[in-house]
Amino acid sequence: MGVDGTHEAKTTYREAMREALREALRSDDRVFLMGEDVGRYGGCFGVSLGLLEEFGPERVRDTPLSESAFVGAGIGAALAGMRPIVEIMTVNFSLLALDQILNNAATLLHMSGGQLPVPLVIRMTTGAGRQLAAQHSHSLEGWYAHIPGIRVLAPATLEDARHMLAPALADPDPVLIFEHGSLYNVSGELLPPDAPVDLDHAAIRRPGTDISLITYGGSLPKALAAADELAAEGISAEVIDLRTLRPLDDEAITASVTRTHRAMVIDEAWRTGSLAAEVSARIAEGSFYELDAPVERVCSAEVPMPYARRLEEAALPQTADIVAAAHRAVD
Amino acid sequence: MSAARSTRMRNDPAHPKSGTKTTTTKRSASTESRARQPSTGHRTDLLESMLRIRHFEERCVELYSAAKIRGFVHLYIGEEAVAVGVNEALTPEDAVVSTYREHGHALARGITADAVMAEMYGRTTGCSGGRGGSMHLFDASRRFYGGNAIVAGGLPLAAGLALADRMRGRTDVTCCFFGDGAFAEGEFHETANLAALWKLPLLLVCENNLYAMGTALERHQAQTDLAMRAASYGMVAWAVDGMDVEAVEQAAQRAVEGIRAGTGPHFLEMRTYRFRAHSMYDPDRYRDKAEIEQWKSRDPISLLTDRMRENGELGDREVARIEQRITAEIDQAVEAAEKAPEEPVEDLLHHVTSSSAEAVS
Numbered sequence: 001m002g003v004d005g006t007h008e009a010k011t012t013y014r015e016a017m018r019e020a021l022r023e024a025l026r027s028d029d030r031v032f033l034m035g036e037d038v039g040r041y042g043g044c045f046g047v048s049l050g051l052l053e054e055f056g057p058e059r060v061r062d063t064p065l066s067e068s069a070f071v072g073a074g075i076g077a078a079l080a081g082m083r084p085i086v087e088i089m090t091v092n093f094s095l096l097a098l099d100q101i102l103n104n105a106a107t108l109l110h111m112s113g114g115q116l117p118v119p120l121v122i123r124m125t126t127g128a129g130r131q132l133a134a135q136h137s138h139s140l141e142g143w144y145a146h147i148p149g150i151r152v153l154a155p156a157t158l159e160d161a162r163h164m165l166a167p168a169l170a171d172p173d174p175v176l177i178f179e180h181g182s183l184y185n186v187s188g189e190l191l192p193p194d195a196p197v198d199l200d201h202a203a204i205r206r207p208g209t210d211i212s213l214i215t216y217g218g219s220l221p222k223a224l225a226a227a228d229e230l231a232a233e234g235i236s237a238e239v240i241d242l243r244t245l246r247p248l249d250d251e252a253i254t255a256s257v258t259r260t261h262r263a264m265v266i267d268e269a270w271r272t273g274s275l276a277a278e279v280s281a282r283i284a285e286g287s288f289y290e291l292d293a294p295v296e297r298v299c300s301a302e303v304p305m306p307y308a309r310r311l312e313e314a315a316l317p318q319t320a321d322i323v324a325a326a327h328r329a330v331d
Numbered sequence: 332m333s334a335a336r337s338t339r340m341r342n343d344p345a346h347p348k349s350g351t352k353t354t355t356t357k358r359s360a361s362t363e364s365r366a367r368q369p370s371t372g373h374r375t376d377l378l379e380s381m382l383r384i385r386h387f388e389e390r391c392v393e394l395y396s397a398a399k400i401r402g403f404v405h406l407y408i409g410e411e412a413v414a415v416g417v418n419e420a421l422t423p424e425d426a427v428v429s430t431y432r433e434h435g436h437a438l439a440r441g442i443t444a445d446a447v448m449a450e451m452y453g454r455t456t457g458c459s460g461g462r463g464g465s466m467h468l469f470d471a472s473r474r475f476y477g478g479n480a481i482v483a484g485g486l487p488l489a490a491g492l493a494l495a496d497r498m499r500g501r502t503d504v505t506c507c508f509f510g511d512g513a514f515a516e517g518e519f520h521e522t523a524n525l526a527a528l529w530k531l532p533l534l535l536v537c538e539n540n541l542y543a544m545g546t547a548l549e550r551h552q553a554q555t556d557l558a559m560r561a562a563s564y565g566m567v568a569w570a571v572d573g574m575d576v577e578a579v580e581q582a583a584q585r586a587v588e589g590i591r592a593g594t595g596p597h598f599l600e601m602r603t604y605r606f607r608a609h610s611m612y613d614p615d616r617y618r619d620k621a622e623i624e625q626w627k628s629r630d631p632i633s634l635l636t637d638r639m640r641e642n643g644e645l646g647d648r649e650v651a652r653i654e655q656r657i658t659a660e661i662d663q664a665v666e667a668a669e670k671a672p673e674e675p676v677e678d679l680l681h682h683v684t685s686s687s688a689e690a691v692s
Binding site: 032058063064066068069070071072073074075076077078079080081082084099100103104108109110111112113114115116117148149151171172173 | 462470493499505
């Protein structure tokens, strides 16, 4: 299963993430993993399977169903010199720990006049697409990207799943990592990184000249599929993966829009008050005169996520929606 | 573990059974108290420490009225015995987590009146560099972790500090102060469960002053025997006369010894009272004047002073000397705060992330 060997060509996003955790636990005694079912169960999504056997129950620590207590305990442990990785099953459950994340993790450094940095990593799943209905399917990472004092990551590729954790742990401040549930089974060849993964820059996943498709996380595969379809029609779409939702890489967005003169934001969150709204506003503020068309947004329908498959599919941004929006901008 | 037995005491200022143990959790002989032997010098230290808090806060009232300091200011007057007594049981290596009513905890922990007063003034010389104010006092060098203005919000944090200390092989204790209002918050119960489950070295000190802001204990708790409820989580829990600094110190010593011996979290319900309103904004319409007066008759400072006088350990001259010293200390703190620099507005965005500014030393 190892992804560090050269014998196996293919790996999954889940395995890449697991390997990142394994490396973190191996390389630093201060690192420990804590969350609901991360140990015996192997992680609700199977990410931490086998780590308990390898590292023991002190460092792969099952917690009670107490999001506020174990996230807060992660903050306290970080203050006292540990490097905790806290797993929350889904972003919906993270709301039970929002007080700890916002009022403590994001705030202690400032309130203490710089005395108390919180070197904590919190991982959680986000997003829909598995018919889990309204309390397990939402994309609230944009809310967290609203908060000063934390960094928000959305690894969308195998390489980012494998290589973002180490720099996140090296960050002296709290880092939230959002893993889209539909990405765990994505498999492919894990390429060695060209350079150390940095947490400040967006990535061009496909260069293009006619329109910028700006997205992140679980919407990246859909945007790439849309770019393929558009290419077949002779439209060259550039796909920008934001990767870091806070702080946003303004320069990458501006540079892309300056090349293509058309922009679309694809975001699985609700349109109103979304990260897509923020990116659109920044394009309007910084690149207004570069634009040849209004900024397009493809977001989820403004509805709590339904269970029924066809309704869930209709609520989510789909490749066809992205293609249609591109036509509105380009034609 | 056998079921806790209720020894609910009425909310009577003259606690007849202070120090009553409210759980039948077995304790080994090795964890029996080896509390500090009372001595005149030690009692004088306790008195001075309480007087420092009292005078500091009385000056805060004046400064607030003069609009020199602003924001929410929650006074600790009446509860000084708790901060001072508990702190006596802690070492400098132990950690303390506090609430928004934390001037007393900060001063008892050894943060200087200068640093606290400058923080009240919002000056760069304040213990939080002026970013925190009255509700957010911090001192990393003394392991004083605030200053949490969300009721029960400091409890999970304290569990994490305790967990980290244990994982790093230290014998330190984390002490978390909170009020009776915290019992209505899920975070208290989540933390009590987690701490007992993991046997964390955590001292939970509930300052039961009988009011959650303006709501009396009977009106915010279905079961008002707080120590009994804490014991139900499987931790040693005691109710203590929070007006008697020596009783507080002894209880805290005993609890800390038990925690260091590895018996997991301990809970102390400090039965105390705030003589002033919830905050400077509070007109205090919800309390009976007679009730306040009755509690004032057990003022922790008078209680200790009288005991020492009766024992011939304290004379008028000694009291005057201490008062004089503290008055000078606080005069100096106010003077220094008045003169201290204000942070330039250009530094506004400092301390948002570690890279956004230098940390204060």
